[in-house]
Amino acid sequence: MKNAVIVIGLWLLASAGAAGAQIVVIVHKEVPADSLSHAQLLDFYSGEVKRWSDKTPVVIFDLKPQSDAKDLFYKFLGKSPSRMKSIWLKKLLMGEGEPPQALASEEEMVRKVAATRGAIGFISRAKIQAGVKAVLTIAGAEP
Amino acid sequence: MMRMTLPVFALSLLCGLARLHAQTAERQLNIFGYFQASLGHNKVVARPVEANSFNLQQLNLFLQRDLATTWRAFVNVEFVNTYSSFRNWGVLSLEEAWVSYHASRQFKVKLGLQVPTFNNLNEIKNRTPLLPYIIRPLIYEASLNEVIALSEFLPTRAFVQVYGFIPWRNWKLDHAVFVGDSPNINQDPRYGQTGVDTTKSFLVGGRLGFRSNVIKLGVSASFDELDLQKAELPPGISQDERESVSRIRLGGDLSLNLGRFMWESEFVRVNYDDDNPILELSRNFYYGTAGYQLSERLFAYLGYWVTLEKALPVADRDLTVRTVGLAYDFREAVSLKAQYARVRFEATKPEPLKDLADYYYLAVSVVF
Numbered sequence: 181m182k183n184a185v186i187v188i189g190l191w192l193l194a195s196a197g198a199a200g201a202q203i204v205v206i207v208h209k210e211v212p213a214d215s216l217s218h219a220q221l222l223d224f225y226s227g228e229v230k231r232w233s234d235k236t237p238v239v240i241f242d243l244k245p246q247s248d249a250k251d252l253f254y255k256f257l258g259k260s261p262s263r264m265k266s267i268w269l270k271k272l273l274m275g276e277g278e279p280p281q282a283l284a285s286e287e288e289m290v291r292k293v294a295a296t297r298g299a300i301g302f303i304s305r306a307k308i309q310a311g312v313k314a315v316l317t318i319a320g321a322e323p
Numbered sequence: 324m325m326r327m328t329l330p331v332f333a334l335s336l337l338c339g340l341a342r343l344h345a346q347t348a349e350r351q352l353n354i355f356g357y358f359q360a361s362l363g364h365n366k367v368v369a370r371p372v373e374a375n376s377f378n379l380q381q382l383n384l385f386l387q388r389d390l391a392t393t394w395r396a397f398v399n400v401e402f403v404n405t406y407s408s409f410r411n412w413g414v415l416s417l418e419e420a421w422v423s424y425h426a427s428r429q430f431k432v433k434l435g436l437q438v439p440t441f442n443n444l445n446e447i448k449n450r451t452p453l454l455p456y457i458i459r460p461l462i463y464e465a466s467l468n469e470v471i472a473l474s475e476f477l478p479t480r481a482f483v484q485v486y487g488f489i490p491w492r493n494w495k496l497d498h499a500v501f502v503g504d505s506p507n508i509n510q511d512p513r514y515g516q517t518g519v520d521t522t523k524s525f526l527v528g529g530r531l532g533f534r535s536n537v538i539k540l541g542v543s544a545s546f547d548e549l550d551l552q553k554a555e556l557p558p559g560i561s562q563d564e565r566e567s568v569s570r571i572r573l574g575g576d577l578s579l580n581l582g583r584f585m586w587e588s589e590f591v592r593v594n595y596d597d598d599n600p601i602l603e604l605s606r607n608f609y610y611g612t613a614g615y616q617l618s619e620r621l622f623a624y625l626g627y628w629v630t631l632e633k634a635l636p637v638a639d640r641d642l643t644v645r646t647v648g649l650a651y652d653f654r655e656a657v658s659l660k661a662q663y664a665r666v667r668f669e670a671t672k673p674e675p676l677k678d679l680a681d682y683y684y685l686a687v688s689v690v691f
Contacts, residue, residue, distance in 0.1 A: 219493065222536075228488070228495075229428060237392065258536060262619050262652065263580070266453065269690065273357070273450045275387055275397035275423070 202305040203249045205316040206293050211236070211300070216315045222257055224300055226267050227277040232298060241292055241301035244282040253302045256318045350389045358382040359451040361686035368679040379405040380466075380686070381451050383418070393425045401449065403465060418449070429487045439481035440499035440530045441543045442589045443576035455650035457662040457684040460610040460628045461642060462591065470668075471630055471642065474506050476591050476608055478528050478545040478572065493535050500529040505547040522567060524548035530574075537581060543574035549595060549604075568604070569596035585614035585624075603635040620652040640670035656690040 205216060212234045216224075223229040224238050231237055243250045254261055268279035283289050286303040293299040294311030308314060359380045366373045379402075386398040399419035406413035421435030438446050447453050448463035458464055462476040473479075481503030489496040504520040511517070524547055532541025548567040571594045579586040593606035607630070614624035628644040648662035661684065668678040 223490075230425070235392075260616070260619065262616065265652075270447065270450070270453050272355075273385075273453060273690075274446065275385070275395065275399075275419075 201248055201252060202317055202319045203252050203302050204305050204308055204314040205300065205302050205318070206290070206308065206312040207301075207315050208293055208297055208299045209311060209313050210297060211313070211315075213315055214313070218256070221316060222259075225257060225264070225280075226259075227271040230277065236298040239296050239299045240280040241289055241299060242280040242282045243286070243289065243302075244284055247286075249286060249302060249304045252318060350391075353387045354385070355387075355691060356382065356384040357450075357452045357688065357690045359457075359686055359688040361457055361684050363457075364683045366681050368681065380457075381449060382406070383449065390422070394422060395425070396422045427487070429489050430485070431487045433484045433486070435482065437481050437484060437501075439478045439484060439501040439503060439526075439528060439545075440486060441478050441528065441545060441572070442530070442541070442574040442591065443539070443578055443587060444589065445477055452656075452658060452688045452690050455614065455622055455624055455648060455660065456646075457648070457660050457686045458644075458646070458664050458682060460589075460612070460626065461630050461644060462608050472606070472632065472634075475549075475570075475593055475606055476572070476630075478503065478526055478547075479506065480504065481526065481528075495534050497530065497532040497534060497541060500527075502527055505550075522548060522550050524567065528572070532576070537579065539576070539578040541576050543572075543576070545572045546570070551597075570594070571596070583616040585612075585616070585622075587612050587614075601636065603633055605631075605633045607631040622650045624648055624650075635672065637672060638670070639672040640668070642669075643667040658688040660684075660686040660688060662686075 205221060207213065212232055220229070225240055229238065243253075250261075254264065257264070259267070265279075268277075271277035272279055281292075283292060283301075286307045289301045289303050290307060290309050290312060293301045294309070302318075305317070361378050361380050362375070363378065364373075364375050382402040384400045384402075386396075386400075388396050390396055397419060398417075401416045401418045402413065403416070404413035406415050408415070417436065419435075419437050421433045421437045423434075424432045426432070438448075440446055444454075444460065444463050448459060449465070458466075461467060461471060462473055465473070467473065478501070481501035483503075484499060484501040486497075486499035488498070503526040505522055505524045505526050509515060509517050509519055509521050514521075526545060526547040528543065528545025530541050530543040532539065534540070547570055549570045550567050572591060573594070574589060574591045576589045577587070588611040589609070591606075591608040595602075595604035597604060608628075610626065610628040612624050612626035614622055616622050625647045626644070628646070630642045632638060632640050644664050644666050646662060646664040648660065651659045653659050662682075663684075664682045666680045666682060668676065668680070670676045
């Protein structure tokens, strides 16, 4: 009984930690936007909108490994990874666009977004650094 | 003087080459594509007719290059049914060669040979990695060309298309308008250049649709003319009665994505504006597929597809397919597929016929 209480307590603590997790959508510092809506983010990540308002091409980055940040980001988009994959594959095979480059870590994501004009990506809030700007904070799974 | 000129020339050449290299790296030629190989077993239920066959159903090779930020060139070469010119197998076809201009999301233009937008599947019917099917919904299945008049049901090639979408709240309004050749294309070099339209009519059509994250629906239409001069008709019809008749294709499509559940459906109705009492022409096609994402990688579906063709007095035939299948994303670019289809064929013309056949297929689809 005592063990069960401890296990439930640990599970509740872990759940509270996950619920408190936050990720931020980051863009290159010269991107002409200070905030993004859910619809705009989905348009960029599904290849529907390919340029920023100043005509700079949008360069999207994704994370390769499964992680809390990636799970939270996809839940916020409201699309499963397999659904997004099929959207990108369709764009590729129709000659309409390329899938995003999938990066190995959040640290690499920050470096790439900081170094690429028009870039957009997502990282855990704690990983944010100078050279990029946060345009959207995502806490929890709902848009 | 000569000693000075050579280093300057070499330096200029190097600078030029470096600039050219940078440009090439920015706008490089991308070569990619996909193929689908299958193993099929088919059996006619009432007769001892049975066959097994491997087949490289489809191999498509794409060449793509960005000519400028808003301009892109794209070429699609297609090899169908284990193509080999040496063995006289299959078909090699230049399916697409176009340049696109992307002015904005509302206004994009494609110029050159292309597959026009019509309903949900026409543009992507041969993009096998995008489809869970091995045997595609009837009028989209190239291998049924000898059983169904596929080009009567669908507009197959356009040369100009204006398309895009207009965002409105949580919806997007899709639009596409295209112009191309009518399908009266010369195939006999004795009558002049092959591959060109022999009539004065054009193919004109388009699609108008709405979509959100959950639902996508649209209506499509195309207009062209059927040249009866070249149609196979019985001798009772005189040459004077063999005028061109207007052909109007009407289509509708509805797709749903509700969590793990997927639904897609279409209809195509082909009407012919002929007042010849001997002729009765009409074609109808319906399909519906319900699917469920069993896991992140595994998708299951079942479908019901029907074509009804009347080209009296020459042909009157129906084809019905009930099918179930699975598609499994084995790796990033590799999918495995399995499909079973029961096909019922019924005809009263040219001769009465009823047949029932079972088709079992396995396939691997690879993007490279």
